Amino acid sequence: STVASLSRSITKSILSKEQSEGVGARVRRSIGRPELRNHDPFLMLDEFSVDKNGGFPDHPHRGFETVTYMLEGQFQHEDFAGHKGTIGPGDLQWMTAGRGIVHSEMPVKSQTRAHGLQLWINLPKEHKMCEPQYQELLDGQIPRATPEEGVVIKVIAGESHGVKSQVYTRTPTMYLDFKVDKNKTVTQTIPSTYTGFIYMLKGTAFIGDKEFEGKAHHTLTLSENGATTVKIQTKDEDAHFVLIAGEPLKEPIVQHGPFVMNSSEEIYDTFVDYQNNKNGFERARNWRSTIA
Ligand SMILES: Nc1ccc(F)c(C(=O)c2c[nH]c3ncc(Cl)cc23)c1F
Numbered sequence: 001s002t003v004a005s006l007s008r009s010i011t012k013s014i015l016s017k018e019q020s021e022g023v024g025a026r027v028r029r030s031i032g033r034p035e036l037r038n039h040d041p042f043l044m045l046d047e048f049s050v051d052k053n054g055g056f057p058d059h060p061h062r063g064f065e066t067v068t069y070m071l072e073g074q075f076q077h078e079d080f081a082g083h084k085g086t087i088g089p090g091d092l093q094w095m096t097a098g099r100g101i102v103h104s105e106m107p108v109k110s111q112t113r114a115h116g117l118q119l120w121i122n123l124p125k126e127h128k129m130c131e132p133q134y135q136e137l138l139d140g141q142i143p144r145a146t147p148e149e150g151v152v153i154k155v156i157a158g159e160s161h162g163v164k165s166q167v168y169t170r171t172p173t174m175y176l177d178f179k180v181d182k183n184k185t186v187t188q189t190i191p192s193t194y195t196g197f198i199y200m201l202k203g204t205a206f207i208g209d210k211e212f213e214g215k216a217h218h219t220l221t222l223s224e225n226g227a228t229t230v231k232i233q234t235k236d237e238d239a240h241f242v243l244i245a246g247e248p249l250k251e252p253i254v255q256h257g258p259f260v261m262n263s264s265e266e267i268y269d270t271f272v273d274y275q276n277n278k279n280g281f282e283r284a285r286n287w288r289s290t291i292a
């Protein structure tokens with residue numbers, strides 16, 4: 001007899017409404033909102049929308065990674081080491097803050113609005129104080145899997161249908177951008193130990209054997225039922241969503257804003273380092289971004 005392969009199912013569906021963040025920015029907070037904490041290894045997912053007067057001026061990070069994926073408009077970034085650049089629609093910036101980054105993230109002034117996703121991925125203890133690293137890919141450098149006509153999966157991290165990303169993930173992570181035409185079915189393999197969720201950007205998708213309906217701006221958390229796949233269908237509407245999954249770190253999380261360590265002592269030490277420009281924050285002394 002054939003055993004129908006079990007799919008992961010949806011355990012929660014949470015709508016994210018816009019809230020203010022940064023300077024004049026609006027974000028829909030997915031992971032990281034009160035109803036969506038403890039999705040180890042993920043700390044936050046924001047769908048951000050910033051007009052030319054807003055942005056995220058000079059601020060620090062330590063102990064985790066920020067993954068910025070642009071959907072519309074152009075965003076510029078600059079850090080305290082002089083690393084700067086602009087990312088546009090479809091482009092990716094995977095920033096491993098490690099021991100410390102101070103940077104500014106602002107829309108390009110001429111733009112109407114910058115719209116994208118920023119995911120915060122926690123780092124395991126042994127990497128929290130690593131040298132900062134950038135992995136930046138233009139849209140055209142991100143591989144696509146097209147299991148069938150009308151199903152395009154951008155492999156931002158991890159693997160889909162035999163297509164692998166080149167991004168080095170210290171915390172094993174899968175990050176896939178799905179554009180699925182109507183009346184399609186796609187099955188994605190996910191390691192059964194991974195914590196996973198879908199964030200809907202546009203349209204409607206039906207997930208799992210029970211065809212749970214996913215609508216725009218909803219976070220759909222995936223069950224951990226031992227399944228190694230998730231089945232996603234569309235009916236009379238196209239769908240655009242991201243599927244994000246990763247290996248839980250199972251370490252203590254102590255977070256104060258942009259600092260995420262394993263103990264309150266380490267957080268205290270981080271504040272001391274930041275105030276005194278030490279242990280990775282040396283270049284923050286007297287630094288001001290030119291773009292904010
Ligand atoms: N501590 C702290 C406090 C408040 C913040 F807004 C931020 C921050 O920078 C961001 C929050 N979501 C975001 N989405 C997109 C971008 Cl480009 C940046 C952010 C931050 F780091």
Ligand SMILES: [Fe+3]
Nearest residue numbers: 059061066105
């Ligand atoms: Fe930042």
